Structures are given as C-alpha cells and as structure tokens.
Amino acid sequence: MKKLLLTLIISLFCFNLYSQSANELFNQSIKYANANNLKKAEKITKELIKNYPNDEDIHLYWNNLGAFQSNQGNNKEALKSFSKSFELNDKYGVALLNRAKTYRDLEQFDNAIIDYKNVIKLDTNNEEALFDLAMLLSKREDYANAQVYYEKLIASNPEENYPAAINLVIVKKRQGDLDGALSDMNKLIEKIPSNEFLYENRANVYNNRADILMNMKRYDEAFVDIEKSLALEPDYVTAIITKGEIYYFQGDYGNACIFFKIAQSKGAPKEKLDKYMKNCK
Secondary structure: OOOOOOHHHHOOOOHHHOOHHHHHHHHHHHHHHHOOOHHHHHHHHHHHHHHOOOOOOHHHHHHHHHHHHHOOOOHHHHHHHHHHHHHHOOOOHHHHHHHHHHHHHOOOHHHHHHHHHHHHHHOOOOHHHHHHHHHHHHHOOOHHHHHHHHHHHHHHOOOOOHHHHHHHHHHHHHOOOHHHHHHHHHHHHHOHHHOHHHHHOHHHHHHHHHHHHHHOOOHHHHHHHHHHHHHHOOOOHHHHHHHHHHHHOOOOHHHHHHHHHHHHHOOOOHHHHHHHHOOOO
C-alpha cells in the first residue's frame, strides 16, 4: 500500500497547543493508522476537523485526512482534502506534494507537473518533487527538462541519489548524448563495490551500460557487460532482450531470435518485441 506523507507531519505537532480532547483525537487517529485501520483513522480525523475547525493546525488535520483517504484508494476525496489543507496554509508544501502524487496516480499529469513545480518553488531541494517531476517529464519525452531536474537533485545530495543518476544516464542516452551517458555510467560502475544501492542493482547497471555500448556499435564491449548482467540475474527480461538486440544489430538474426523468444516466454511486452520478431521464423 502506498504511503503519503503522514509520518513527517507528526513531528510538527506541538501537543501543548491542543486541548486534551483534540490531542486525544489526534493520537487515536495515528494509533489506528499505524494499525492499518485507515477507515477508523479517517473517521476520527473528520471528527477532529469538525470539532476544531479554527485550530491553528487545521491544515495538518486536512492533510492527514487526505493521506488516510488516498491510502485507501479514495484519490478523488483525497484531492479535496489536500487542496483544503493547502488552501488553509499556502506555505505547507507537504499537502501540495501529496496532491501532486495523487494527481500522478490518477494520471492527471498536467496537474501533477504544476504541483511538483510549485513544491520546488517552496522547497528548492525537495528530493521527492524533483525526482517525481523528472520522471513525469521523461515519461512525456521532455528529456531536456527532465535532465535539468535530475541534475539539480543529484547536485543537492550526490552520494544518495543513485536512482536519479541512473535515470539521468537514460535521459542522456535518449537525447543522443551517448558519450555523456557512458561517462556517467562508468563512474557509477566504479562505485558498485562501495555503494549498497548500486551493488544490489548491478545487473541493471551493467545492462544499461551494455545498451549504451550497443548504441555506440561497440558490440564486443556490450556483450561483456550483458553477460555480467545475466550472470547476476539469469531471468532479467530486459537484459535478455538487450542480448538479443546486440545480436540483432550485428545482423545475427538467428541468435537474436533465440533470446527474443526466451524474453517472450518470460512475459516481455509484445510491443517491445514486435519490430524484431518479423525477422524470426
């Protein structure tokens, strides 16, 4: 179950600001949320909002309500709650970020992009907003702007943003900057022994470099990397397809088709293989 930004809110509460009743209601809502009884948490939060509409932290209650609703799949209601929270306090970026995520989940991408950009205006280095915005822009093939946000995210915390660094490599490759993509990927591979994330995802990293080398027509080097990737994860479908592509682009359709058919048997998307399978018997 996805979790929106609720736990971050808790630390913002100063309990001495509340009457005992408000404090009790809030604590009960969190207790039920932690027990995954979100319906009860939602009900109590609505009671809290009804009983204390003029509380100085009412925007926090509305955000919590939106989080409980969204985590139950009630995204349309959650949007209203996050909007109310932000309406009550237009400096409260948590509600705006939650609304952006909800728009994203509803595939209302234009609205999500607007909200993510506004979160970044409030909090220049908000890592979630930067990453999600870059992902959405990349999804829309707006690679130049996606690169801007990935680079900003990486610059804010270069030792912790390796997922963004890998995505940046892909964005550079899709813009035709193969030299830049390869240079970045080489640096990431050098860090595999010392970084847990890269080590755990090294099959993906080697596949990505193989893909870049393949696009540079450096097929022998690409083959070395794809063998490393598949040695680590023999059922990694993306790497199986990449291996087929390395053969394919060298004109070896026989071996290429062997790997495309293996990928197909392991559930590879049909549309990803259709352009190749016409050369397979």
